[in-house]
Structure formats: C-alpha cells, structure tokens
Amino acid sequence: MILAVDTSLGTAVAVIDADGRTVAEASTPDPLGHAEVIGDLLAAVARPEITHVVAGMGPGPFTGLRIGIAAARAFALGRGIPVIPVPSHFAIALTAIDAGTTEPFSVITDARRREIAVSRFHGVDADGIPHLLEPTHLDERGADTAVETALSAAALARVGARALAAGRTLADTEPLYLRSPDVVQPGALKRVS
Numbered sequence: 001m002i003l004a005v006d007t008s009l010g011t012a013v014a015v016i017d018a019d020g021r022t023v024a025e026a027s028t029p030d031p032l033g034h035a036e037v038i039g040d041l042l043a044a045v046a047r048p049e050i051t052h053v054v055a056g057m058g059p060g061p062f063t064g065l066r067i068g069i070a071a072a073r074a075f076a077l078g079r080g081i082p083v084i085p086v087p088s089h090f091a092i093a094l095t096a097i098d099a100g101t102t103e104p105f106s107v108i109t110d111a112r113r114r115e116i117a118v119s120r121f122h123g124v125d126a127d128g129i130p131h132l133l134e135p136t137h138l139d140e141r142g143a144d145t146a147v148e149t150a151l152s153a154a155a156l157a158r159v160g161a162r163a164l165a166a167g168r169t170l171a172d173t174e175p176l177y178l179r180s181p182d183v184v185q186p187g188a189l190k191r192v193s
Helices: 034-045 062-079 089-098 153-166
Strands: 002-006 011-016 022-028 052-056 083-086 105-112 115-124 130-140
Touching: 002 034, 002 062, 002 153, 011 034, 011 153, 022 034, 022 153, 034 062, 052 062, 052 153, 062 083, 083 153, 089 105, 089 115, 089 130, 089 153
Parallel strands: 002 052, 052 083
Antiparallel strands: 002 011, 011 022, 105 115, 115 130
C-alpha cells in the first residue's frame, strides 16, 4: 500500500493498494491551516501495510508545501519506509487523462501574487505516467484564468506507484517553489557600545 500526502492546494491524503485502488482518502480544500488538519487526516487513512509514502512536491506556497513534505517524511521515517517525491501537477494531469482528455492540456494552479503555475501535458508515456510537454513555470494570471483548486491524493499515489514500478524519479527532494522566498539575509550586525 502507498500513502500519498499533498498540501500544494488544500490538504489531501490517500492510501492505494497494490492494484491502484483507493483504500482510504481524506482531504480539506482550505488552502490555509495545513498544520492544523494534517495529523487528523493521516490518522484517518493510515494502515499498517503502507510500504511507501508519496510526497507532493508542488508547485505551491512555501509554508504549505513544507508542512506536507515534512509530514510525509516524518511518517516514512517513523515506519522506516521510503519517500517518493512527485510533482503535484502530475496528479491533476492523471485525473484529467483518466476522465478522457486526449488533446494536449495545461494544469494551472494559483501561484499567488497575480501569477499562475503552469505545466503542459499530453497523454501518458509507456509507464502510464502523464507525459510532461513543458516544465512547470510561472506566468501572469489573466482576469479570466481558471485555476485548479484541489487535487486527488489517490491520483498522486498512482503516479508515484507507476514511477516506483518503472524505476523513475519524477522530482528532486526539494520542493518546487518556482520563485525565491521573500525573506532576505540580514545585513551586518550593528555595533552597540
């Protein structure tokens, strides 16, 4: 069984079995408050048979991603099992493909500050993983731009399971932030006499 954890949009967790069927799933669409709900959601879906944890690596806001990735890593560390990093847009892409989308399409999520995070996909590759046509990038958000507001953690788990079976790595161990943090290094300390 594989557990998936994602906090790139709301907070979503799910467990799938070896056949890719959803065993348990819990989520909240609230884009804030990840820390307040992640523990309860994990407790609701956790099973002793879990062998891997898929962590949604974004794109997403700094704090939200850190909470989900830390929760996934802590769960895996506690069980002594591996973490599989997967870009969150792959879950949305797999859901669209499973729903019958056959033409090239874009997954668009809110990147805040009047920007959007965009990934372009078309079909699946030989391993059943959504085929990324263009890497995820930031773009200006238009007034009529429709953005995704939720994703399926079960779909994220299925992408992770397919990557594991194919021996592929879909993401680095660092979150996909797309922009530098707002925080800056402090200047030299002032001398106090």
